[in-house]
Amino acid sequence: xxxxxxxxxxxxxxxxxxxxxxxxxxxxxxxxxxxxxxxxxxxxxxxxxxxxxxxxxxxxxxxxxxxxxxxxxxxxxxxxxxxxxxxxxxxxxxxxxxxxxxxxxxxxxxxxxxxxxxxxxxxxxxxxxxxxxxxxxxxxxxxxxxxxxxxxxxxxxxxxxxxxxxxxxxxxxxx
Amino acid sequence: xxxxxxxxxxxxxxxxxxxxxxxxxxxxxxxxxxxxxxxxxxxxxxxxxxxxxxxxxxxxxxxxxxxxxxxxxxxxxxxxxxxxxxxxxxxxxxxxxxxxxxxxxxxxxxxxxxxxxxxxxxxxxxxxxxxxxxxxxxxxxxxxxxxxxxxxxxxxxxxxxxxxxxxxxxxxxxx
Amino acid sequence: xxxxxxxxxxxxxxxxxxxxxxxxxxxxxxxxxxxxxxxxxxxxxxxxxxxxxxxxxxxxxxxxxxxxxxxxxxxxxxxxxxxxxxxxxxxxxxxxxxxxxxxxxxxxxxxxxxxxxxxxxxxxxxxxxxxxxxxxxxxxxxxxxxxxxxxxxxxxxxxxxxxxxxxxxxxxxxx
Amino acid sequence: xxxxxxxxxxxxxxxxxxxxxxxxxxxxxxxxxxxxxxxxxxxxxxxxxxxxxxxxxxxxxxxxxxxxxxxxxxxxxxxxxxxxxxxxxxxxxxxxxxxxxxxxxxxxxxxxxxxxxxxxxxxxxxxxxxxxxxxxxxxxxxxxxxxxxxxxxxxxxxxxxxxxxxxxxxxxxxx
Numbered sequence: 148x149x150x151x152x153x154x155x156x157x158x159x160x161x162x163x164x165x166x167x168x169x170x171x172x173x174x175x176x177x178x179x180x181x182x183x184x185x186x187x188x189x190x191x192x193x194x195x196x197x198x199x200x201x202x203x204x205x206x207x208x209x210x211x212x213x214x215x216x217x218x219x220x221x222x223x224x225x226x227x228x229x230x231x232x233x234x235x236x237x238x239x240x241x242x243x244x245x246x247x248x249x250x251x252x253x254x255x256x257x258x259x260x261x262x263x264x265x266x267x268x269x270x271x272x273x274x275x276x277x278x279x280x281x282x283x284x285x286x287x288x289x290x291x292x293x294x295x296x297x298x299x300x301x302x303x304x305x306x307x308x309x310x311x312x313x314x315x316x317x318x319x320x321x322x
Numbered sequence: 323x324x325x326x327x328x329x330x331x332x333x334x335x336x337x338x339x340x341x342x343x344x345x346x347x348x349x350x351x352x353x354x355x356x357x358x359x360x361x362x363x364x365x366x367x368x369x370x371x372x373x374x375x376x377x378x379x380x381x382x383x384x385x386x387x388x389x390x391x392x393x394x395x396x397x398x399x400x401x402x403x404x405x406x407x408x409x410x411x412x413x414x415x416x417x418x419x420x421x422x423x424x425x426x427x428x429x430x431x432x433x434x435x436x437x438x439x440x441x442x443x444x445x446x447x448x449x450x451x452x453x454x455x456x457x458x459x460x461x462x463x464x465x466x467x468x469x470x471x472x473x474x475x476x477x478x479x480x481x482x483x484x485x486x487x488x489x490x491x492x493x494x495x496x497x
Numbered sequence: 498x499x500x501x502x503x504x505x506x507x508x509x510x511x512x513x514x515x516x517x518x519x520x521x522x523x524x525x526x527x528x529x530x531x532x533x534x535x536x537x538x539x540x541x542x543x544x545x546x547x548x549x550x551x552x553x554x555x556x557x558x559x560x561x562x563x564x565x566x567x568x569x570x571x572x573x574x575x576x577x578x579x580x581x582x583x584x585x586x587x588x589x590x591x592x593x594x595x596x597x598x599x600x601x602x603x604x605x606x607x608x609x610x611x612x613x614x615x616x617x618x619x620x621x622x623x624x625x626x627x628x629x630x631x632x633x634x635x636x637x638x639x640x641x642x643x644x645x646x647x648x649x650x651x652x653x654x655x656x657x658x659x660x661x662x663x664x665x666x667x668x669x670x671x672x
Numbered sequence: 673x674x675x676x677x678x679x680x681x682x683x684x685x686x687x688x689x690x691x692x693x694x695x696x697x698x699x700x701x702x703x704x705x706x707x708x709x710x711x712x713x714x715x716x717x718x719x720x721x722x723x724x725x726x727x728x729x730x731x732x733x734x735x736x737x738x739x740x741x742x743x744x745x746x747x748x749x750x751x752x753x754x755x756x757x758x759x760x761x762x763x764x765x766x767x768x769x770x771x772x773x774x775x776x777x778x779x780x781x782x783x784x785x786x787x788x789x790x791x792x793x794x795x796x797x798x799x800x801x802x803x804x805x806x807x808x809x810x811x812x813x814x815x816x817x818x819x820x821x822x823x824x825x826x827x828x829x830x831x832x833x834x835x836x837x838x839x840x841x842x843x844x845x846x847x
Contacts, residue, residue, distance in 0.1 A: 194587075194590055194591055194594045195594065196594055196595055199549060200550075205472075208470070208472050209472065212470070212472050212473055212476070213476070228590075229587075229590035229594070231586050231587070231590075232584070232586055232587035232589075232590035232591070233587075233590075234582070236581050236582055237544075237579075237581075237582035237583075237587060239582075240544055240579035240581075240582035240583075241544055241582070244544045244545065244546055244579070245546055295383070295387070295471065296470065296471035296472040296475065297380075297383050297384065297387050297471040297472070297474060297475040298387055298475060299472060299475065300471065300472040300473060300474065300475025300476040300477075300479070301387070301388070301475040301476065301478060301479035301482075302475075302479075303476060304475070304476035304477075304479035304480050304483070305479050305482075305483055307476075307480075308479070308480055308483035308484070308487075309483070312483075312487065369762075369765055369766055369769045370769065371769055371770055374724060375725075404762075404765035404769070406761050406762070406765075407759070407761055407762035407764075407765035407766070408762075408765075409757070411756050411757055412719075412754075412756070412757035412758075412762060414757075415719055415754035415756075415757035415758075416719055416757070419719045419720065419721055419754070420721055555822075558820070558822050559822065562820070562822050562823055562826070563826070645733070645737070645821065646820065646821035646822040646825065647730075647733050647734065647737050647821040647822070647824060647825040648737055648825060649822060649825065650821065650822040650823060650824065650825025650826040650827075650829070651737070651738070651825040651826065651828060651829035651832075652825075652829075653826060654825070654826035654827075654829035654830050654833070655829050655832075655833055657826075657830075658829070658830055658833035658834070658837075659833070662833075662837060
């Protein structure tokens with residue numbers, strides 16, 4: 148399995164999220180502000196069938212399975228089609244109906260026919276896309292489409308374990 | 323999530339597996355011989371519906387997802403009912419039909435109405451039961467019934483990360 | 498199983514559908530115009546999770562399984578909440594993304610807090626609701642929530658068989 | 673959909689079932705004895721994964737959905753491989769574990785490498801195979817592998833409706 152290499156020193160920082168508004172959050176979420184935690188970023192569109200059937204339910208399972216001290220789940224509404232349908236007010240109704248509780252940002256429009264800004268910065272190929280960002284803010288994995296739960300659980304925990312190791316300067320792993 | 327505490331020094335060793343025969347293996351498997359790898363032990367019965375529908379397919383996913391250098395998957399046929407039906411020859415046919423490739427031991431009969439011996443030593447409540455054993459041979463988790471893939475992937479990777487940390491005496495996790 | 502009684506002579510006619518617009522159709526659909534065929538009416542809302550996960554996929558299976566000479570499938574968008582999100586332009590995007598091919602009417606708004614008009618006439622309790630109308634235009638079954646495929650297939654075929662029997666004045670079922 | 677033509681007069685009678693024993697039944701089941709009812713014959717092997725995952729659960733749904741006055745569900749254990757594993761005593765344990773309640777016959781061995789006798793008479797290609805027999809004892813459909821519930825429900829009801837029409841000499845279908 149292609150789990151992240153825990154000691155590779157050279158993963159670049161993830162680009163910042165540029166959202167015009169946030170739902171399910173009392174303040175804007177930033178990757179800088181989430182430093183110290185593993186971030187699972189779920190990019191979706193509310194009218195994307197694969198997002199509704201697979202991506203978002205999986206993100207909800209991550210949100211409900213891992214400690215929020217270890218893992219932050221962030222949704223990002225990256226509208227690149229059907230703009231007139233996938234409006235902020237429609238998104239709000241959608242999140243309510245689908246009982247999505249984690250913070251969801253609305254990606255900044257790109258202007259004209261351009262992709263929304265965060266989607267473009269991450270070079271996402273479409274929706275759903277799941278991005279794993281480690282506790283140091285580095286992008287460690289990016290999955291377009293579906294990723295099996297077993298693999299995702301392992302990938303997230305590899306980053307959590309790495310973060311825990313960093314937090315303890317004296318790793319005397321007693322046996 | 324109840325992931326194993328990576329630094330707890332006091333987990334007892336798992337009891338040994340006592341099998342009368344092995345299928346899908348050229349030699350008997352022992353936990354001592356698997357030391358250094360995380361072991362996922364799947365106890366099942368071939369006529370147990372929950373094993374067939376959930377436990378064994380999940381064990382197969384583990385077998386196909388993780389590196390065999392990191393994780394060993396071992397099946398254990400713990401027959402405690404329908405002995406006349408769940409015979410070794412029947413098990414062999416079953417493994418062939420269900421395309422199960424990992425080694426499977428036949429738990430030693432307990433005598434009379436007693437549970438089979440390994441099942442009794444592990445104090446298993448029934449089938450399917452999934453046991454996680456760390457690279458030092460210690461029992462770290464035991465699940466009776468179903469456990470979600472996302473949680474299991476995380477639990478296995480927590481032990482894999484721990485094992486990797488042990489293997490490298492100078493854990494200079496460069497950032 | 499509560500299949501319709503084929504010979505009961507006293508089922509009242511289904512009320513008419515009052516739609517303000519039709520998608521996937523070149524002309525408005527009416528139950529009178531569909532007389533002679535069994536009609537499967539699927540009332541839904543595009544942001545109703547049960548409609549998206551179960552009701553609409555089942556309606557699509559009906560559309561793809563039965564001959565269109567025997568069975569007409571009609572969708573009805575009965576918006577009774579989130580009006581600002583479930584607009585006609587949003588519905589059009591939704592039908593495109595979910596590849597729904599059968600005609601879909603937009604139920605006439607009820608005014609104020611009232612239910613949409615067709616929904617009210619049929620006394621539907623919510624969405625999804627599936628209504629079976631026989632070839633004579635009579636309402637024969639109405640299911641709120643999910644109905645198993647096996648049962649639904651039988652209920653539809655009972656009405657199709659009844660319609661066929663009506664069409665042939667000399668039912669000499671040779672053995 | 674390829675539903676049976678209700679008026680085709682020339683379907684041959686299904687061959688008889690030749691079973692050496694019956695489980696879940698107080699007496700041997702015969703197609704002659706079931707005349708007047710639609711018969712759903714589910715041929716399976718207890719170690720056939722497709723039978724366990726799809727064929728038998730579907731047969732159970734048929735058993736639980738349709739009136740037993742209209743539809744009889746009959747299982748047939750057609751062992752053509754792994755004879756030493758799929759014994760009568762093993763089958764009995766299997767039916768108990770999987771809570772299969774309908775009568776199950778054990779197909780008569782064919783001798784040597786031959787297929788079991790009923791399986792050969794019906795020219796079945798493998799397991800699972802589902803056979804539909806009408807109320808007059810005629811074979812009307814035979815499905816090797818899976819058949820969707822919606823289609824199967826319709827096929828069964830077409831035969832039930834036909835049987836009901838036969839039972840009433842004066843089919844005054846009042847409108």
